[in-house]
Amino acid sequence: AKKHKVTVVGSGNWGSTIAKVVAENTRENPNLFEPIVQMWVYEEEVSIPKSSKHYDASSELCSKPQPLSQLVNQLHENIKYLPNIALPENVVANPSIEDAVKDSSILIFNLPHQFIPKICRLLGGKILPFARGISCIKGVEVSESGIRLLSDQIGEELGIYCGALSGANIATEIAMEKYSETTVAYDPPAMDSRQPSPSGSPSTSQVNLVTTDLGDLHSATSKQAQPSKTKLQALPADYPPLTHETMKKLFHRPYFHVRLVSDTAGVSLGGALKNIIALAAGFVDGLGWGDNAKAAVMRVGILEMVRFGQAFFSTTHHTRATTFTEESCGVADVVTSCMGGRNFRCAKMALERGMTVEEIEEKELNGQKLQGISTAREVNAFLKSQGMEADFPLFTAVYNILEGKIKPQQIPDLIEPKDT
Ligand code: NAD
Ligand code: 13P
Numbered sequence: 118a119k120k121h122k123v124t125v126v127g128s129g130n131w132g133s134t135i136a137k138v139v140a141e142n143t144r145e146n147p148n149l150f151e152p153i154v155q156m157w158v159y160e161e162e163v164s165i166p167k168s169s170k171h172y173d174a175s176s177e178l179c180s181k182p183q184p185l186s187q188l189v190n191q192l193h194e195n196i197k198y199l200p201n202i203a204l205p206e207n208v209v210a211n212p213s214i215e216d217a218v219k220d221s222s223i224l225i226f227n228l229p230h231q232f233i234p235k236i237c238r239l240l241g242g243k244i245l246p247f248a249r250g251i252s253c254i255k256g257v258e259v260s261e262s263g264i265r266l267l268s269d270q271i272g273e274e275l276g277i278y279c280g281a282l283s284g285a286n287i288a289t290e291i292a293m294e295k296y297s298e299t300t301v302a303y304d305p306p307a308m309d310s311r312q313p314s315p316s317g318s319p320s321t322s323q324v325n326l327v328t329t330d331l332g333d334l335h336s337a338t339s340k341q342a343q344p345s346k347t348k349l350q351a352l353p354a355d356y357p358p359l360t361h362e363t364m365k366k367l368f369h370r371p372y373f374h375v376r377l378v379s380d381t382a383g384v385s386l387g388g389a390l391k392n393i394i395a396l397a398a399g400f401v402d403g404l405g406w407g408d409n410a411k412a413a414v415m416r417v418g419i420l421e422m423v424r425f426g427q428a429f430f431s432t433t434h435h436t437r438a439t440t441f442t443e444e445s446c447g448v449a450d451v452v453t454s455c456m457g458g459r460n461f462r463c464a465k466m467a468l469e470r471g472m473t474v475e476e477i478e479e480k481e482l483n484g485q486k487l488q489g490i491s492t493a494r495e496v497n498a499f500l501k502s503q504g505m506e507a508d509f510p511l512f513t514a515v516y517n518i519l520e521g522k523i524k525p526q527q528i529p530d531l532i533e534p535k536d537t
Pocket of ligand 2: 255284285286287288392395450453454457458459460461487488
């Protein structure tokens, strides 16, 4: 019987952490997974910093910048994006995306959301047609045709089913194996749940390649997203079925607790919208207003998050308010992101130093990317197209602060409910 080969597409702060998590699990479950985990690296030349334990002035490696993928494979550490964390030796960094995804039946997407269109173009026709995806990316896609979940964008562009993983997950804490929990939304087509075939089952080329419509993939054009038809190819019978149980075996660690749900939209939207709330928390903290102010924007932000899901994804995606209020991907991610996330920290620093959030990102993050700025702009463009900016006053205020149209001091008045 075959085993699932796993590729992580992306190797930033969170991409490298997730590669560590899944590589520990593929090694422990060799009956289900190939132990080697491929990790696609966007190649760049990196110098080993003097502060690194790998620095040795006399070594050839330290004499000049080296390709990041080679450093990861030699040092078993991503010294640029996840420094001081040992990666398991079965994580293999690969600068060729085509080679990294070759023959992989599980693709884990984990890179800043602005790069998804390029990645999907590069991957078109290069992946197994029956591969299954999980998006760990926080954001949404907004275009003239409406709003799309990133898991749907990836799924539709590549013609595969793609679920989502999101939660209160500051990457470095998980990389250090400090306890945290996450939510995985995986609602694959029923044809994936069949029992493993007995020995002598047909080979991949002979298996039933029935395709099916996946009603919940969509492209939103008006208030509620419109389902589109994506033809899916069945997982061949000689692979272990890709059920919730298999997904749990891939992601759950003693320090990383996984809860599985079916609400892909709730999980995806929680991760996207909390970044707007984290910017708001950074702005009020940057004013020196303290924890009560932060709690106020968190409260209003969570309400707007629930309202957003209900307004735009409840009919087609069956988004549940409880995904936001009860799972790690909702309220818990708002809390952790507003305490220590990069969006929060950069927004706070921007106010304190009188700079833009983009300038702080460029100066302070050593190549890591914020998702909140673009998400605030994308969500605003969508709300404007629906004539609903006023229904989401906090999201709208954050956008207007980023655009320099209003001051953070105006947030309290703007989020105050208006008398009708
Ligand atoms: P990151 O912020 O570390 O971003 C840097 C990554 O972008 C690097 O891997 C870099 O190689 C890559 N990159 C730069 N230019 C590129 C290009 N032109 N094409 C392709 N890739 C390029 O990334 P991250 O923290 O791994 O975040 C990935 C996603 O995970 C984001 O959506 C983020 O919101 C989400 N996330 C992050 C965390 C966290 O704590 N870091 C936690 C949960 C979720
Ligand atoms: P930042 O990207 O703001 O650091 O948030 C990390 C995160 O998503 C925590 O769950």
